[in-house]
Amino acid sequence: MDNTVENEQPLLEVKDLKKYFPIRKGFFKKTVGHVRAVDEVDLYINEGETLGLVGESGCGKTTTARCILRALDPTDGEILFRTGAGLVVDVATLPESEVRPLRREMQMIFQDPFASLNPRMNLLDIVAEPMLVIDGVKDREERTERVAELLRLVGLRPEYMQRFPHAFSGGQRQRIVIARALALNPRLVVADEPVSALDVSVQAQVLNLMLRLQEELHLTYLFVAHDLSVVKHICDRVTVMYVGKIVETAPTKKLFYQPKHPYTAALMSSVPVADPRIRSAMTPLEGDVPSPADPPSGCYFHPRCPHAVDVCSEEPPALEEISPNHYVSCHRVYELELAGIAGIPAAE
Numbered sequence: 001m002d003n004t005v006e007n008e009q010p011l012l013e014v015k016d017l018k019k020y021f022p023i024r025k026g027f028f029k030k031t032v033g034h035v036r037a038v039d040e041v042d043l044y045i046n047e048g049e050t051l052g053l054v055g056e057s058g059c060g061k062t063t064t065a066r067c068i069l070r071a072l073d074p075t076d077g078e079i080l081f082r083t084g085a086g087l088v089v090d091v092a093t094l095p096e097s098e099v100r101p102l103r104r105e106m107q108m109i110f111q112d113p114f115a116s117l118n119p120r121m122n123l124l125d126i127v128a129e130p131m132l133v134i135d136g137v138k139d140r141e142e143r144t145e146r147v148a149e150l151l152r153l154v155g156l157r158p159e160y161m162q163r164f165p166h167a168f169s170g171g172q173r174q175r176i177v178i179a180r181a182l183a184l185n186p187r188l189v190v191a192d193e194p195v196s197a198l199d200v201s202v203q204a205q206v207l208n209l210m211l212r213l214q215e216e217l218h219l220t221y222l223f224v225a226h227d228l229s230v231v232k233h234i235c236d237r238v239t240v241m242y243v244g245k246i247v248e249t250a251p252t253k254k255l256f257y258q259p260k261h262p263y264t265a266a267l268m269s270s271v272p273v274a275d276p277r278i279r280s281a282m283t284p285l286e287g288d289v290p291s292p293a294d295p296p297s298g299c300y301f302h303p304r305c306p307h308a309v310d311v312c313s314e315e316p317p318a319l320e321e322i323s324p325n326h327y328v329s330c331h332r333v334y335e336l337e338l339a340g341i342a343g344i345p346a347a348e
């Protein structure tokens, strides 16, 4: 796929986003600290592109996605969304009554199609639910027609409309979830690990469906995933998170073949490649991910980084644009690049 991205006004821009969860202890539930699940996150998504959000389990990627949709209230920061009417709204501070109409434009696809469908509702009611709840479409015939259209769009037969979720396979259920997410013609779809609960053989079908829908409906995706092969297949750009912070953002090819942050380079070592020259240059990750309740000083990656020097434990590095659309947060990015030790040799 073509991973080039046009430089245009972003559909979504997240600035300095923070989500801290209080740690409460004792009889009076006194706050004794905070879990910094998302800490000073900056990202943007252009209209029609797919941004991947990756990192190890617990790095804050799902919390970031949920804040963007206001399923969680952010602690601080801005979430600027350009609406269909051309207005830019800050989702982070909108009153709840104004968030609801925005759900037409921003929808979510959840990880587990088994858990996200109500087993007591048939397909018609499941897919039509957003039309009824958010758009107030009372006319059953109108809803039925739209559901039939959506089912065709995701490759399911409209005759299935009266069936219940248990009658469908995992891949079909994820198609139902996608149909429901598209019911209100959203512009941004946040997909949280949308294929990780599916068999490998079915994953490619669902990913190809998402790519086709993106082209046909001009959708914009935020794609949260831990499986890097999936991200490589579907994303235009990728953002890597570590302990609540962004460490690198780059166009997909650049990130996979010329990662500049030592953490990204180590993550990439988990992606299977055929070329033994590339494999020998990789450094697998060692040590545990620190707790976001008590992160290390300076660069959060320093206890695991093979290239750490004194300044790394003393000062947090800033996220810097080192080349167009390529952002890295590392004190030694230029030195490591010169020495050729951060990245993996370029290969197609």
Ligand code: SF4
Residues within 6 Å of the ligand: 261, 262, 263, 299, 300, 301, 302, 303, 305, 306, 307, 308, 309, 312, 317, 329, 330, 331, 332, 333
């Ligand atoms: Fe490693 Fe230092 Fe760069 Fe952090 S700032 S990634 S510890 S070299």
